[in-house]
Amino acid sequence: MxxxxxxxxxxxxxxxxxxxxxxxxxxxxxxxxxxxxxxxxxxxxxxxxxxxxxxxxxxxxxxxxxxxxxxxxxxxxxxxxxxxxxxxxxxxxxxxxxxxxxxxxxxxxIATLTRKYTDRLKGYHTRVLDTRKTTPNFRMLEKEAVRIGGGVNHRIGLYDMIMLKDNHIDFSGGITPAVERVVAYLKANNLDLKIEVETRNIEDVKEVLKVGQMHRIMLDNFTPEQIAPALELIGGKYETEASGGITLENVEAYAKTGVDYVSVGAIIHHAxxxxxxxxxxxxx
Incomplete structure (x- = not known):
């Protein structure tokens, strides 16, 4: 709201x-x-x-x-x-x-385009998320429009959730040191923020599961066929999010995998x- x-x-x-x-x-x-x-x-x-x-x-x-x-x-x-x-x-x-x-x-x-996506997901467990691909100083209203259209708001900005994406991981020297530094930082600063980690392949998923200590695993640019074995490895231990290349034409194929969320920047920037x-x- x-x-x-x-x-x-x-x-x-x-x-x-x-x-x-x-x-x-x-x-x-x-x-x-x-x-x-x-x-x-x-x-x-x-x-x-x-x-x-x-x-x-x-x-x-x-x-x-x-x-x-x-x-x-x-x-x-x-x-x-x-x-x-x-x-x-x-x-x-x-x-x-x-x-x-x-x-x-x-x-x-935005609400109209979001509704088209949510209509495709009726009957499935999967929910559609927005992203930070928004118009500067208009993000609040764009995300409200997503909510009105039936979508779910992802993090509002850089301050309300930890998201370790590819550049964070690469600059940190890998998934394990990146997660460990985040956990230490949150503890030192007495912050209660959820942690999401991006993975780019099945080996990344295995490393994320080994280090643990997060809330959600992003499966970035995974095809629906690649998501199935990743979800089997994760086994429901963490929330899962598919991201990258998701469209109205293929969103139902992602939903059929059972992934928790699909993030779609297009519901805002292509509306x-x-x-x-x-x-x-x-x-x-």
Whole structure:
């Protein structure tokens, strides 16, 4: 779920970037106390995401905003539907319009693509994970969109989980010294973080099992056929994650192996924003 303080900080920074010294088009044409209503129109089919964010944007600019949702985050949406109606000062509606649309279009695209993956995994034990392949300063909303689409959030950043990838391992001189240093570091700094270790072949898996002391084993660029013997060796002792080259076309083949997770960076970085528009409601 979105953290209120972090969301507010993001909105303030985004509005400052867009409004700068002032929304002069609006300031020049709209009297300060003019009130109005607008509706968010859906122009493409998909999965709706960003309703909570949109309401927070309007309310940050105008705490008297009246926000009426007609759909919820995660709902399927169809072209022609209305997601919400919002009433506030017209200056608020116009200054917030582009930020609301940018967030909701991007989030809805991610939620829609994520849902396609999770639909392929129905009936299987395997869950789809996101990655850190995100847009700088927009990660919180992108990962929220993954959650809305039915995916599972991997680590948020570099601070909330240990992940020993190929470069960590190579620079450390191997899996064993890398894991041993991490365990010592966590103990010395009184940190309680889960440890994941990347493996690149079956020999790496054997070494990881020998050194132990982690929570999850990543099977990087393993084919489904290569994962089966790796899972047999692991024997359920640790969580398992398949990563690398996983697509909508082959994700079910990975799920059939029984691997716990598949991580798919594409659900964020290959997602295409969906078309939405905010239109004024003008009564005759």
């Amino acid at each position: 979105l953290q209120k303080e972090a969301l507010e900080q993001f909105i303030k920074a985004a509005l400052a970037e867009d409004i700068g010294s002032g929304d002069h088009s609006t300031l020049a044409s709209i009297p300060a106390e003019t009130a109005g209503t607008a509706r968010l129109k859906i122009k493409e089919d998909g999965v709706l995401a960003g309703m909570e964010v949109a309401e927070a944007i309007f309310r940050l600019l105008d705490d008297t905003t009246r926000f009426v949702p007609f759909k919820n985050d995660g709902d399927p949406m169809q072209a022609g539907e209305i997601a919400f109606e919002v009433s506030a000062r017209v200056r608020t509606l116009l200054s917030a319009e582009r930020l609301v649309l940018n967030c909701m279009q991007r989030m809805s695209g 295409v924003s969906l078309d939405l528009s905010l239109k004024a409601v003008i009564h005759p």
